[in-house]
Amino acid sequence: MSFEYIGITVLWLFLYGYLIVASIDFGAGFFAYYAKLTKQDHIINQLISRYLSPVWEVTNVFFVFFFVGLIGFFPDTAYYYGQTLLIPGSIAIVLIAIRGSFYAFENYGSKHSMLYMFLYGGTGLLIPASLSTAMTISEGGFIEETGNGVHLLYGELLTSPYSWSVVVLAVVSVLYISATFLTYYAARADDEPALQLIKKYALFWSSPTIIASLTTFIAMSQHNREHFQNMIELWWVFGLSVGFFMIALFLVYYGKYYGWAFISVMFQFFFAFFGYGASHLPYILKPYITISDGLTSEPMAIALIIAFIAGFCLLVPSLFLLMRMFLFDADYVKGKK
Amino acid sequence: MELDSVILSRMLTALTLAFHIIFATIGVGVPVMISLAEFMGIKKKDPHYTLLARRWTRGFVITVAVGVVTGTAIGLQLSLLWPSFMQIAGNVISLPLFLETFAFFFEAIFLGAYLYTWDRFKNPIYHWLLSIPVVIGSTMSAFFITTVNSFMNTPQGFELEGRTITAIEPLAAMFNPATPTKVFHVVASSYLASAAILAAITAFYMLKKAITPYQKKAMKLTAVSVFIFAILTAVAGDLSAKFLAEHQPEKLAAGEWHFETERGADLIVFGTLNDEGEVENALRIPKALSFLAHGDFNAEVTGLDQIPEDESPPLWIHYMFDLMVTLGFYALGVSLLYLIFMSMKKWNENNKLLLWLLVLNGPFAMLAIEFGWIFAEVGRQPWILRGYMKVAEGATTSPHVGWMLLLFLTLYAVLATGCILVIKKIFKGNPAEVELEQRYPEITGKDGGRT
Ligand code: HDD
Ligand code: HEM
Ligand code: HEM
Numbered sequence: 001m002s003f004e005y006i007g008i009t010v011l012w013l014f015l016y017g018y019l020i021v022a023s024i025d026f027g028a029g030f031f032a033y034y035a036k037l038t039k040q041d042h043i044i045n046q047l048i049s050r051y052l053s054p055v056w057e058v059t060n061v062f063f064v065f066f067f068v069g070l071i072g073f074f075p076d077t078a079y080y081y082g083q084t085l086l087i088p089g090s091i092a093i094v095l096i097a098i099r100g101s102f103y104a105f106e107n108y109g110s111k112h113s114m115l116y117m118f119l120y121g122g123t124g125l126l127i128p129a130s131l132s133t134a135m136t137i138s139e140g141g142f143i144e145e146t147g148n149g150v151h152l153l154y155g156e157l158l159t160s161p162y163s164w165s166v167v168v169l170a171v172v173s174v175l176y177i178s179a180t181f182l183t184y185y186a187a188r189a190d191d192e193p194a195l196q197l198i199k200k201y202a203l204f205w206s207s208p209t210i211i212a213s214l215t216t217f218i219a220m221s222q223h224n225r226e227h228f229q230n231m232i233e234l235w236w237v238f239g240l241s242v243g244f245f246m247i248a249l250f251l252v253y254y255g256k257y258y259g260w261a262f263i264s265v266m267f268q269f270f271f272a273f274f275g276y277g278a279s280h281l282p283y284i285l286k287p288y289i290t291i292s293d294g295l296t297s298e299p300m301a302i303a304l305i306i307a308f309i310a311g312f313c314l315l316v317p318s319l320f321l322l323m324r325m326f327l328f329d330a331d332y333v334k335g336k337k
Numbered sequence: 338m339e340l341d342s343v344i345l346s347r348m349l350t351a352l353t354l355a356f357h358i359i360f361a362t363i364g365v366g367v368p369v370m371i372s373l374a375e376f377m378g379i380k381k382k383d384p385h386y387t388l389l390a391r392r393w394t395r396g397f398v399i400t401v402a403v404g405v406v407t408g409t410a411i412g413l414q415l416s417l418l419w420p421s422f423m424q425i426a427g428n429v430i431s432l433p434l435f436l437e438t439f440a441f442f443f444e445a446i447f448l449g450a451y452l453y454t455w456d457r458f459k460n461p462i463y464h465w466l467l468s469i470p471v472v473i474g475s476t477m478s479a480f481f482i483t484t485v486n487s488f489m490n491t492p493q494g495f496e497l498e499g500r501t502i503t504a505i506e507p508l509a510a511m512f513n514p515a516t517p518t519k520v521f522h523v524v525a526s527s528y529l530a531s532a533a534i535l536a537a538i539t540a541f542y543m544l545k546k547a548i549t550p551y552q553k554k555a556m557k558l559t560a561v562s563v564f565i566f567a568i569l570t571a572v573a574g575d576l577s578a579k580f581l582a583e584h585q586p587e588k589l590a591a592g593e594w595h596f597e598t599e600r601g602a603d604l605i606v607f608g609t610l611n612d613e614g615e616v617e618n619a620l621r622i623p624k625a626l627s628f629l630a631h632g633d634f635n636a637e638v639t640g641l642d643q644i645p646e647d648e649s650p651p652l653w654i655h656y657m658f659d660l661m662v663t664l665g666f667y668a669l670g671v672s673l674l675y676l677i678f679m680s681m682k683k684w685n686e687n688n689k690l691l692l693w694l695l696v697l698n699g700p701f702a703m704l705a706i707e708f709g710w711i712f713a714e715v716g717r718q719p720w721i722l723r724g725y726m727k728v729a730e731g732a733t734t735s736p737h738v739g740w741m742l743l744l745f746l747t748l749y750a751v752l753a754t755g756c757i758l759v760i761k762k763i764f765k766g767n768p769a770e771v772e773l774e775q776r777y778p779e780i781t782g783k784d785g786g787r788t
Contacts, residue, residue, distance in 0.1 A: 057445040060405055064412055065438040071416060072435045075427025082420030086735045089417050094748050097406035101752050104402030105759045149734035296428055303432050303507040311439035318446045318470075325450055 003301040004291040007073035008284075010308055011066060012277050018062035019273065020177065020266060025059045026124035027178020029103065031201060033121025036114065044194045048182065056103055058322070060096070072304050074294040080285050084143050084152040085134060092130040099123040128170040136163040139224045140286030150288075162216070162223035169212040173269070176205040180248065180265045184258040202252050210245060213272065224286070230279035237275035244268040343729045345738035346418040349745060351714075353411045355707060356749045360404030362706050365479045365524065366531025367397050372468040374558060379461050385551045388773055389558070391455065393535065396760050398452065403756050405445075410745070418738070422721050422731030425502060429495045430488045432507040437481035444474025476524060483523045486713075487515035491584050492722050518580040522573035526709065529566035530702040533668055535559045537699025540692040548687055551773060556687065557679065560695070564672035571665055575629065582630035585723070586639035588716035591650040592658040593626055594619075598640040602626040607659050610652065650716045657712035664705035671698050 028048045035044050071078045081089075099120045106116035137143060142157050143150055157163050179202035186195040221228040231238065244267040251261035282290040295301060371390045378386030416423045426434075447470035458464050488494075494510030496503050536559035543552050581589040589595070594605045594616055604626040608619025624634040631638070641649050671694045678686035717723060721731040 057401070057405055057449060058442070060409060061438060061442045061445050064409055064441060067413065067416075068431070068434050068438050071423060071427040072431030075424050075431070078416040078423035078427050079420045082416035082418075082423060083733055083735065086417050086733060086741060087737055089413055090741045090744060093410045093413050094744060096409055097748055097752065100406040100409075101402050101755060104399055105755050151735075296431070297502070297505040299505050300428060300431065300507050304435055307432060307436050307439070311436070311442070314439065315442055315446075318443060322446050322450055325454065 003298065003305070004073075004295045006305060007069075007295065007301065008277075008281070008291050010305075011069050011073060012274065014062060014066045014069065016270060016273050018059070018066055019269065021059045021062055023128075023174040023177035024181045025056060025178075026099075026127060027174045027176075028182060029099070029124040030121045030175065031178065031182065031198070033117045035197075036117055040197060043197050044182070044186070056100070058319075060100060063096075069304075069308075073296055073301065074284055074289065074291070075296055076289045076294045077284060080143070080150055080288050081134065083150040084137065087152075088130055088133040092127060095123045095127045095130060099127065125171050125174065128174050129167045132166045132170040133157070133163070136160075136166050138280070138283070138285050139220075139227060140283070141223065143285075143288070145288070160223065162219040165212065165216040165219040169209075169216050172205060172208040172212050176202070176209040177265060177269065179205055180252060180258075180262050183252060184262040187258040199252060199255070203249075206245075206249050206252075210242075227279055227286075231275065234275050234279050237271050237278070241268050241271035241275065244271065342735060342738045343732040345742055346732045347728065349738060349742045350411075350414065350418055351711075352742070352745060352749070353407065353414055354710070354714075356753075357404070357407040357411050358706060358710055359703060360400050360407060361479070362527045362530050362703070363397070363400045363534070364404040365475045365527035366529070367393060367400070367535070368468065368472045368475055369528055370532055370535055370559070370562065371397065372465070372472050373562070375461075375465045375468060377558070379465055383554075384773070384776070385554050386558075387461075388551065388776065389555050392764070392772070394452065395763055399756055399760055399763075401448065403752055407749075407752070408441075418733050419721065419731045420733055422726060425497075425722065425726065426485075426488075428502050429492075429505055429507070429510045430485050433481040433484045433511050437478050440474050440477035440481060442474075444471055444478065447471050447474065479524055479527060480520050483520045484511045484513075484516050487519045488513050489721065490519075490713075490717055490723055491515040492725055497725055514584045515580060518573065518577045522570065522577045522709075525566060525569040525573045526706055529563065529570045529668060530706050532559050532562035532566055533702035534699040536563055536672075537696045540695040543687060544689065544692050544696070546768070553687065556675075556695075560672050560675045560679075563668055563698070564676055567665065567669040567672060571669065574662070574665065578629045579632065582638060585716075587641070587644040587649055588654075588713075589630060590639060590641045590644065591652055592654050592712060592716055594652065594655050595626060595638060595640045597642055598637065600627065600637045601635045602630075602638040602640075604629060605655075607656075648719065650718045654712050654716050657708045657715070661705045661708040661712060664701045664708070668698055668702055668705075671695055 032045050032048045102116045102119040106120065136157070137152065139162070142153050142160070142163075144153060145151075179198055182198045183195065183202045186198050217228075217231070220231070244264045248261045248264035248268060251257050251264065282292060284291055284294055296304075371393050374386045374393065375390035378384065378388075378390060415426075447467055451464070451467040451471055454464055454467065488510055491514045492510070493513050494506040494508070536556065539552055539555040539559055543556065578589060581592075594608070594610070595602055596614075601624045603624060604622040605616055606620040606622065608616050611617050627636045627638055628634050630636065671691075675686055675691060675695065678684045678688075678691060719727050719729075721728045
């Protein structure tokens with residue numbers, strides 16, 4: 001495999017990782033707030049906070065890793081995305097900042113402040129919406145390069161059906177992924193009332209997810225025919241994704257193998273995400289950056305890959321330890337520790 | 338001065354960094370203090386120290402959260418505000434930036450584990466061991482980011498022809514001439530500032546509430562740490578000055594108002610410049626600048642006369658340097674005084690005056706960090722990459738930076754307020770003495786809650 005494929009695969013894996021862990025986190029914040037609003041917080045909030053407390057910082061690092069890695073492997077992205085995303089990027093930063101800090105404020109300081117919960121519950125849905133802009137503009141047609149730099153065409157972006165369908169897809173996916181994970185977590189904790197409530201959320205958010213995916217497909221066919229054609233050629237990947245969606249839905253409905261249900265959801269998104277990514281190539285940002293001529297120099301690419309392997313060897317055991325302590329330690333999950 | 342996007346980008350970068358650096362400094366230094374306290378608690382079997390570690394950790398989590406989000410902000414803002422610079426930086430210096438994310442990962446994982454496992458292990462040493470990766474992770478992040486900043490001051494490891502970069506050597510770029518002294522000074526000063534802030538909080542509590550054995554031990558631990566770290570910081574600062582004299586003479590010359598190249602140069606402390614650009618009202622220490630720069634009272638020190646006019650940094654950084662050094666000696670002096678009082682049996686080290694001086698030392702040390710960074714960053718002007726790229730060439734051309742500046746100003750105001758309110762709340766309703774009794778009822782009986 002050449003450097004550009006190694007690079008983009010690593011980055012895409014981390015973005016996928018972020019997609020999963022951040023969705024769980026964002027959705028959980030929203031559900032906690034929603035439960036509080038509907039006075040059901042006594043049922044699930046304890047559970048949510050047991051999961052979230054030890055891992056929220058790790059979630060953020062996934063994101064940092066992705067954008068730092070992207071600039072490292074493909075430095076041109078700093079220039080094009082940097083010039084164009086000043087406003088959406090700054091809004092995303094502000095939302096992430098509010099969410100992260102008010103999560104800590106609420107959790108370690110002012111227990112159960114309604115305002116703080118609103119801040120981190122609400123921002124949890126707005127962050128994916130604003131981050132999805134970066135994905136949308138990569139399809140081309142939203143940027144112009146003139147004599148004095150590169151600019152984002154706000155009018156096009158805000159009136160494009162494609163960009164709105166991506167926003168909707170991002171938001172509903174967050175809620176769906178999060179709800180299936182929390183269903184599993186509640187089942188592990190033997191917390192029957194929480195399980196019943198969250199399971200309802202999971203079932204509820206499944207159909208919007210699949211509808212939004214289809215809508216995005218259709219919008220893509222209008223916006224970027226070439227990419228759409230590539231996706232059609234990879235039809236089997238998206239077929240697998242739909243297959244896993246069915247399995248997950250069935251398992252949650254059937255109500256026994258929640259762990260497998262969540263794994264199916266992970267596969268569902270894995271295939272959809274990699275299908276999307278693979279069909280997007282060779283462009284990173286159409287038509288300005290492709291993976292081959294956007295790649296950093298060879299010595300840097302080698303250095304980054306070595307750094308990545310070394311870092312990975314350090315992280316995997318550490319992450320494993322964390323999961324054993326908090327995710328798979330039945331006593332902790334049940335609240336006995 | 339016109340508020341174009343270059344100036345506004347600089348203001349926004351400075352704002353975010355000035356805010357992040359407060360939390361980053363605490364993030365680097367406080368884990369060391371926590372680890373130290375927990376270790377002493379285990380070693381001496383003294384729950385006072387363990388409780389100290391526990392309570393520091395609780396405040397620390399809040400500052401970490403703000404550190405993480407402001408760090409994410411500066412990380413993204415570098416690309417948003419300096420896209421052309423980051424394009425080059427991405428090619429040459431992305432290795433340490435990338436490694437830094439692993440350090441964050443490592444720290445984040447073990448911090449999560451550390452926070453939630455206080456009572457899980459039978460042998461407390463296992464819990465203490467979890468603090469080590471946190472210390473390593475945060476100090477390594479300081480190391481990696483500081484190499485990036487060093488690179489901006491003394492870039493190497495690449496060749497630039499027009500806008501194409503060739504002959505890239507990632508390790509040479511990372512281990513550039515500025516790296517050793519800068520890393521040493523940044524890490525030492527972070528430890529110093531963190532210890533100083535913890536000492537200040539303890540001193541404040543002793544003044545306002547009561548002097549208990551718990552507070553006394555906290556005071557002793559933090560004051561000794563301040564003293565040691567202040568010495569290290571001063572040594573590192575001296576080495577930094579020697580580095581500047583050799584590799585970045587214009588920064589040193591502007592910082593010291595050293596206009597003419599000469600041997601046996603005097604060190605100018607404070608003072609003002611008159612309309613002719615002559616120094617007035619200053620304290621002159623004969624030949625001290627030569628010593629600071631080269632370790633020899635008669636050595637030659639490059640002056641601003643050797644530097645092209647359009648490449649010399651603004652002269653006001655002189656005050657930043659002097660304030661940093663003054664506050665450094667203040668920390669050294671106050672902690673030394675405390676140690677002297679402590680070693681004299683007859684003297685009471687916890688007297689009102691000394692405690693007030695220690696309270697002041699906390700904010701002073703953080704100010705010294707800010708002054709130090711302003712000196713280092715503005716002293717690099719007009720370059721963003723010294724010798725290769727000027728700040729104006731690196732900036733975004735977007736017309737909306739002004740609004741973003743307002744947006745972030747509001748954000749940081751909200752975060753600062755929230756942070757202060759929450760930390761106050763955590764400790765107000767839960768004084769150490771009460772917690773001590775709840776957690777360790779066996780000891781409060783025998784050595785008493787108060788003296
Ligand atoms: C508690 C904070 C603190 C204290 C007491 C001092 N410094 Fe400092 N100084 C810093 C905190 C700092 C810093 C924030 O860490 C800086 C900013 C950038 C850097 O590399 O370190 C810095 C930069 C800095 C530089 C510029 C380095 C460069 O640009 O490469 C010099 C020459 C010194 N310092 C010298 C000193 C001396 C001679 C001190 C005498 C005791 C001193 N500092 C005390
Ligand atoms: C790759 C990294 C960095 C970039 C691109 C960068 C760039 C800049 C720029 C362009 C300015 C404005 C200069 C001016 O106003 O005259 C600035 C200021 C500043 N930077 Fe850096 N810098 C970097 C690293 C750092 C680091 C690691 C720190 C430490 C926290 C730091 C601390 C500061 C501070 C405190 C200021 C404010 C100076 C002032 O008030 O003008 N910088 N930086
Ligand atoms: C250009 C300058 C800087 C950039 C781009 C930057 C970037 C970041 C980022 C992205 C994070 C969040 C990481 C996470 O998600 O956990 C962060 C946090 C942190 N930064 Fe910075 N940083 C800069 C300057 C500094 C400096 C100068 C120091 C040390 C003196 C420092 C020390 C830390 C630490 C220790 C954290 C972890 C948060 C905490 O424990 O409080 N950073 N930084």
